[in-house]
Amino acid sequence: MESEEMHREAYCTYWIMIDCILIVLLQGYTSMSQYMMINSEVTKNIYTLHFLQFDKLHKIELIEKRMSLKKPLPQHIQEELRNLDAESFGGSVPSDRKINS
Numbered sequence: 001m002e003s004e005e006m007h008r009e010a011y012c013t014y015w016i017m018i019d020c021i022l023i024v025l026l027q028g029y030t031s032m033s034q035y036m037m038i039n040s041e042v043t044k045n046i047y048t049l050h051f052l053q054f055d056k057l058h059k060i061e062l063i064e065k066r067m068s069l070k071k072p073l074p075q076h077i078q079e080e081l082r083n084l085d086a087e088s089f090g091g092s093v094p095s096d097r098k099i100n101s
Contacts, residue, residue, distance in 0.1 A: 059077065066073050073081075 063073065
């Protein structure tokens with residue numbers, strides 16, 4: 001492109017040059033923000049999984065403790081157990097374990 005043609009369409013040419021400079025300068029910011037977003041999502045998922053598993057394991061331990069002591073389970077736990085699938089406990093629940101109701 002000759003100098004005359006470049007100055008004749010100056011708006012378009014200079015806009016492209018400014019846009020290229022901005023893209024180069026902002027590439028680091030874009031990469032860093034994507035990395036931070038992915039990292040925070042992974043951290044959130046790990047903590048959520050940890051607390052959900054902890055809660056379920058606590059309920060299972062409570063159930064096993066109550067079954068060994070032959071005490072009835074609290075009403076709110078019985079209702080939760082009725083709503084849970086067998087898959088929620090990591091597979092099938094053994095048939096010899098019956099919930100006190």
